[in-house]
Amino acid sequence: MASATAGPPPQAPAEPATRGRRPQAPGTRHRTRRVPGWAWALPPVAALGLSFLYPLVLVAKQSLSPDSGGHSFAAYTQVFHEDSFRKALWNTVWIATASTAGCLVLGFALALVIAFVPFPGGKALSRFIDVFLAFPSFLITLALLFVYGTVGMANGLWTDATGAAHGPVAFLQTPWGVLLAEVTYFTPFVMRPLLAAFSQVDTAQVEAASSLGARAPRIVRQIILPEALPSLAAGGSLVLVLCLNEFGIVLFTGAKGVTTLPMLVYSKAILDGDYPGACAVAMVAVVLSVALYALYRAAAARALGGGRRARA
Amino acid sequence: MLVHSRKGRWTAWLFFFVLFLPLFALPFLVVVMASFATHWSGAFPSHATFAHYRDVTHGDSLHALTTSLLTALAASLLALVIGTWAALAAERLRGAARRVLDGLFMLPVAVPSVVVGLSLLVAFSQPPFLLNGTARIVVLAHTVLVTAFAYQSVSAALSRLDPAYEQSAASLGARPATVLWRIRIPLLLPSLTAAAGLCFALSMGELSATMMLYPPDWVPLPVRIYGATSRGSLFEGAALAVVLMLTTLVVLLGMSRVRTRASYR
Amino acid sequence: MDPAADRTDTPQGAGIRFDRVTVAYGGTTVLDALDLTVEPGEVMALLGPSGSGKTTALRAVAGFVRPASGRVMIGGRDVTDLPPYKRGIGMVVQQYALFPHLRVDQNVAFGLKARRTPRGRIAARVTEALEMTGMAGYARRYPRELSGGQQQRVAIARALAIRPGVLLLDEPLSALDARLRSGMLAELSRLHRELPDVSILYVTHDQIEALTLADRIAVLDQARLQDCGTPHELYRTPRTEFTATFVGNANLLRVRAGEPGSVSLDATTLRVTAPDDASTGPAAGAEATLCVRPHALRITDAKATGPAAGSPEAAAVPGANILHGTVTDVQWRGHTHRLLVEAHGHELRADVGDLRQPPRVGDDVALTFDAEDGVLLPAGLAGGVPVG
Incomplete structure (x- = not known):
């Protein structure tokens, strides 16, 4: 093994420093002057401020400065009196709420099967869900046009079978079409955190419960659901925010009857050129979404904390 | 296992696939089928053709594809740099400062993308910054929207990184900059490529803010798809959508290959 | 292998001195006014149950925890305010922390590169360190391709390559199974015979390791130094009930x-x-x-x-x-x-x-x-x- 010549002889003379970092006199405080921690955060914060916060502030400002000049809440009072705004607000809220409820029920049921009634290919399926999350939402509406549209699979089946000129399926241009698209697109957003939470559920607990004679519904209610509740809350509130903000699905539906807040912002600004009005609607949408997003962050923090506790 | 009887299991699986296939698999299937057709009057499309794909290889559609690729490339690289920097800076902070930074960088997720588009339109159509009508404003919007995801995934990866590595490196005499370049960045590489892939995919499909901002000479693929479907060319839109999905998929797969090749242990 | 040519931040044969070192985390004192001197070339074991403050003491020497009060000296130099990378110590931790993206030789060379050792000398020093630990045949492997005991040897080689005056070992054998452990124990004693000038601070909860390896043992419990002496002294004439029951x-x-x-x-x-x-x-x-x-x-x-x-x-x-x-x-x-x-x-x-x-x-x-x-x-x- 080693030739035992490692290291200098015990009384090696002090070597001259070849480069820098000389041992310093004992007792002296040699704190290198360092950039404080918060200073490193300044460049990215500045970038974010310039490209995101500053424009948002300008939107708020513009919403308070009507074209006629001066500062007033005129844009807001006008927007609030418009029928289209009230309808858009109502549409946005109810479609988002209903979609979220649908996503939660569907996502919970599907994730339950993947996690606890495993089948070959289940793993690949969860990867498919990850890919699904990376695709744009409007693809779903585009696909639904081919399934339920005036020319499309469902109506095609009907006309093939009955010989009628038109099929009966015509809900795509209604809020129900938007609802179906949003439930389809956002359900994976609920499933992913749920699958993560389910993988934390102690299988021994499930086995112990079934050995004690509990049947599947009772196990789901008493063991799995409590464990999944924080993730359900987090996933649900995220989906609620994303549904409130959803634009692509509504735009592709192309229905004049279904207007949501983001759609209203778009049509006021781009189609009508009414910037103060668009900015006022935008501020309402921002307040609504950010408030809900704050709730989501709180729920997500709890879900994470709960998970950590469960693991400890 | 939750369900023990064979009958119960088959019921659960049946229930699963009755819901899953029409909701999640059928959409992709019909888009792919439609992209090879020109008519859809029965249960299935008819008049098979490759014409839509031939169109993608030249003219405006090809331009839209390259526009989208360039935008996504620029936006995801910018987002990766800014997001990683911010995540590294946030890691050194504690308490309220940390929470403020977290909240700030996640805020673009909460604000509707349409509003982000509107705000950039308002801010950069006036001095001192005149970007309206350029490609740069589209890239800027995409960067703002995807930086949050880069920040989030890098932050999560940082919190999973074992401090023993950087401490061992420091004890061996490596300065903080050396520790960052030689140890932490290489160890973060799998997460960084995953974050880049996600940012790229999200930027490829971004429609909401882009609709507010795109100049006539910088039309990304999603806008082009919308244009096609809104003027009734559904089948052309389907072909473009397939191209969009395939490109996104190829990039994601490529990134995950880099990930497996570079991942350790 | 030219002794005159190499340079380390701590001179060979540096001792360690704890001068009333107190460490506290959020109101809890985890190390209470530790006074302890490790003589140059001595192997000092810090022995105690978990939570006794022994690892904290080691990390205070390495520079990863800052004492609330008291000073840490290495080789007569006050290092309390120095960042870890300026202390010139070798350290081996429980889980080895080999850099997974670097080969064995790159791991061992890391510290030498960080202190800008001339390229030609790095290769010689890496070979020397790997030969000393019996790992010369594994230079091109990645850490994940090594067994636990082999990773342990590489971690020691990596720490020794920079020729530190002080070597810190934090429970280095606790991740190994019982048979490997006794083998490594003999290896460590041999290494110390080959490197008689290196002071070693060895943190362990295992009395056998401490008794086998150490010149002196410091027994810690509840953040305090309970006893300190040669293994023989501690075993034969313990001075406290804690030492008497914890050792033997x-x-x-x-x-x-x-x-x-x-x-x-x-x-x-x-x-x-x-x-x-x-x-x-x-x-x-x-x-x-x-x-x-x-x-x-x-x-x-x-x-x-x-x-x-x-x-x-x-x-x-x-x-x-x-x-x-x-x-x-x-x-x-x-x-x-x-x-x-x-x-x-x-x-x-x-x-x-x-x-x-x-x-x-x-x-x-x-x-x-x-x-x-x-x-x-x-x-x-x-x-x-x-x-x-």
């Missing part, structure tokens, strides 16, 4: 001191080792604690040495040192029998050589020990930790 699992008996060299337990007089310095021993008639190691107790035929148990005559036999009791448990441990014996209000542990006819539970037995195996704890230091 001694029996502690509450006795009353008699004249120097004798104590009384109930009515029995026992001969014990007289302290070298009579002033440190307890005054006659005072309460005292007697420490007897389990393997120092033997079973004796009580009838042969004296009259029946408890009778005044038994105590009269000089040097008999007989303790009468009842067996409450018998555990066979292969080479010994561990007996638990209820005697004089104490539960005594006795390790006796493999008996052909071991006593059974409920049997009355007589135990004896030699006077030199009975040690009185110094007065005034006996309090503290309850006997386990």
